[in-house]
Amino acid sequence: MDWQKNLLIAAILATLLMLVIRWHEFQEQLPAPAAVASQTSSSAATGSVPVSSSEIPVAANESTETAKADLAATQLITVKTDSFELTINPLGGDIVQLALPRHFLKLDTPDQPFVLLDNRNNHTYLAQSGLIGANGTDTAAGRPLFRSEQQQYELTEGQNELVVDLHLQQGEVKITKRFTFTRGDYLIKVDYLIDNQSANNWSAQLYGQIKRDSQNFVKVSALEMNPYLGAAITTPDEKYKKITFADMAENEIKTSVQGGWIAMVQHYFVSAWIPDAGSSNNYHLRKLGNNDMYLMGFTGKVNEVAPGTQGVISASFYAGPKDTERLEEISPYLDLTVDYGWLWWVAKPLFWVLKFIHNLVGNWGLAIIGLTLCVKLLFFKLSATSYKSMAKMRKLAPKMAEMKERYGDDRQKFSQEMMKMYKTEKVNPFGGCLPLLIQMPVFLALYYVLMESVELRHSPFFGWIMDLSVKDPYFVLPIIYGITMYFMQKLNPQPTDPMQARIMQMLPFLFTFMFLWFPAGLVLYWVTNNTLSIAQQYIITKQIDAEPSAK
Template sequence: MTDQKNMILAIVLSVLILLGFQFFVERPKYEQQRAQQAQEQAQQQAGSESTVPTPGQQAAPGVPGGAGGAAAGVGRDAALALSPRVKVSTPSVQGSIALKGARIDDVVLSNYRVALDPASPPIHLLDPSGSAQPYYAEFGWVSAGGAAVALPSPESVWSASADTLTPDAPVTLTWDNGQGLTFERTVAVDKDYLFSVKQRVVNRTGEPVTLYPYGLISRGGTPATVDFYILHEGPLGVFDDTLTEFKYADLREDGDVKKTATGGWIGITDKYWLAALVPGQGKPWTYNFRYTDSNRTDRYQVDYLGEAMSVAAGGEAAVESLLFAGAKEVKLLDRYEEQHGIANFDLAIDFGWFYFLTKPFFYVLTWLHALLGNFGLAILGLTVIIKLLFFPLANKSYKSMAKMKELTPKLQEMREKYGDDRQRLNEEMMALYKREKVNPAAGCLPILIQIPVFFALYKTLFVSIEMRHAPFYGWIRDLSAPDPTSLFNLFGLIPWDPPQFLMIGAWPVLMGLTMFLQQKLNPQPTDPVQAKVFMFLPIMFTFLLGHFAAGLVIYWTWNNLLSIAQQAIIMRRMGIRRALS
């Protein structure tokens, strides 16, 4: 049974090695290729123009889609200057709305910086047409196929009721088609990241007009992603309470995807940021995930199309939608979900399969952060709470492992004596377990039960924006970044910058040492080859986790220390003296 346990551990560790190779060797190569591709695309990128079907282009109402031709992209400031603008100013967002096309295409997150340095630029979430990688939201109307209705286009210039949009002062944009139809868009914004867009059409033509409301988010270029299997980045949406996710590569390879649902939402997510469209809840919508390739330029679009709305002669029609463009703060998404009835809006944060654990863990972390004043201390506190919850199971596991460690010399003697007779060896081992009242599997089961919990905690720390740029103590100024020190220049004492793969900081070294100590407390494999492999594992994990976020390494180290203390106490109580021999 001990051999079986060792075999299971070996398989699990082998999988971790393969994942580590993929993550730290293959992924950098892939990102380098993607960066070169993005550089080539940026040289050819045009101002991204989403093509809204006109009456002559479609025989039936359709979803806005596709992108216009590409030309060389210009700088962001130059792109902003291509259109008159309405300024956007809130405590969380600075930016503007382009009056040409009435697009929300300039969103800067005031409270988040690109780098830890407070002098680094703020996060630019949405960027205007004409820039290297345009990223914007657009709302409008589509007419029925064959209907000769002049609709606003990306080239239409709207008039504005005010120069600045604030949480206390909405702005109304107006455009007249010169044929009796007046289009209005009243844009409001709260103090965080939620825009409200109310579209209104006034018909003075003397004839009824049928129109279909739409909204879209268009993103030019394929963004750099973490590309880690536990995190989704790319298009996503919730339709009929079910989360749907697509990687950028999925759309490139498999083509467009259409969904229909009552209510729901659709968007594009990064690790920490989100742009999402939320049409009227309780109404049916057609959603689309789209990809186009124009002049070797990737372009992604998510959109929705509503049902026909008949605007009677002398009458009007209106529809309201929401746009979220900001940081994926859990409490904020939860509040929007409750206030506006947005189904599963919090799933924009990739809590994963263990959602029922990861989200509670997050709320405990934020509570501890408020109590202790430091996110790193909150991680340590949450680890202690989890240890206490699993104390009975862990005790059972450690007692079993301590007893197995005590029996290791006897098992080794049996292996040497009956090594050529597997049947006799197994019989003698089972007899020994029976005499000593030991169940070899008893140490495995509690650990297996705890695996989902620790994976959920790992996931919580990995996806939480609250850990981004959060300091700990000493040299750890950003818990979401790797430990900046290196063993190979004696943690800064030697004036030499090691290559990236040698950036193994103090915390990863501590983690490796604690893993080694914990391993010495466990029963050692009786097979000499397995024993040597297991002795090498702490070194391997030190290099493997050396490039993980410092917060995760601190958690792992602290968890090891707590486990060592608990197991050492149990072994001392059981009279096992040479625990580390």
């Protein structure tokens, strides 16, 4: 009876399938970023066109809006901090381009920052905000053209905060749209300061939205799957809900949440609007007409400012790496945009341990090795049980082969004799498989951790491995992995069925081929895991081989 071997093969193939499904090289192929300050007039105009949604009015006079857009294109505002290089369009006060100077486009191009938000001719990805309602700035007549005291702002040495004010006079009401940038942070505070010197109450609602096309600039091969690119939201029923472009194209999605957030998620990076946590906010996600354009946004509560008084309406916009700790601080469940899948409850503690070890050793490669050692120690007893069972099965392999030859095609007799031998030798056929299956969720969760951790992006190990998030350039680690897998198979019991034996013999070559394109950090984990497993299994196998067989 070889059902236990079939179970083991099925488990291996299931793991292989999961790896194929999640396998991706993730080489960002964004167009080469131009300098933020040199954005063309035509792209600026495109970014300032008022968006169409059920909450936000559309300009009625197209010629007037075009003239305003042309004027705004000559007055683009550039902001430079240690975290951002961005452009603000004074028409509406939208962020039309945003680059991250601390994150390179590629490892060998440190002079080219990774561009997250972009609004050039071949791509649209904007962060828009405004005021709607009775006294809103965004009306059927169009979007407001703000005035700024200067066109260039920079966070200087020793300065921890940079404030960029855009001004608008609305009759006797002075409106200031204020962007506040903090050193070392990717969270932008957006405030509307209302100075109502009129004789009437002033009333409006704040909205914020992300406007994006569905273009995916990640290069993938035929065997790879794209990382998730799409919207995410927290709802009363789901802490973290993905909403794809296809979902938005099919139906407009609306929900109301106390506080909450709306995000655009991609590999390693995220942008998100986070409105007032103390009020109920209305969220909407939908496709714009027949164009490849999508809106993801919120509308806040109605705010009133009495005559002769001042008021503030606020929201925050995050644009940067998926930093779990920072996202946790900003809003509940926003950290789930670091997508560990359904095993997040296992993956989050693993990442905490990985980060803790990194703080001690200062190298993410060494941290991976340390985490692998911790996982092996955690499952030491369970692995020992599995290896003892496999060692006993390996020791009984000659007897099984002899029985198979003796009973030929009499499968029933062969099964009876084999079960009798198991009982005599005190071997549990489940003993080798079940411990491995129990450990599988941890291994898969660790896989998600290594694939989703932006900390590994452009992080070196030693020698030739300069980036743990991409493949080993010389394929040394995948080859070592294949060798370790080969030796592990030699320590395992060999299938009695010739077809099963051939499949098992092919697995090291198959996995080695697949791992050629795996990120080096993930292959390093498997090489370390296999090496530790071989050492443990070798010692146990020697001990079992030295034990006398039952008579």
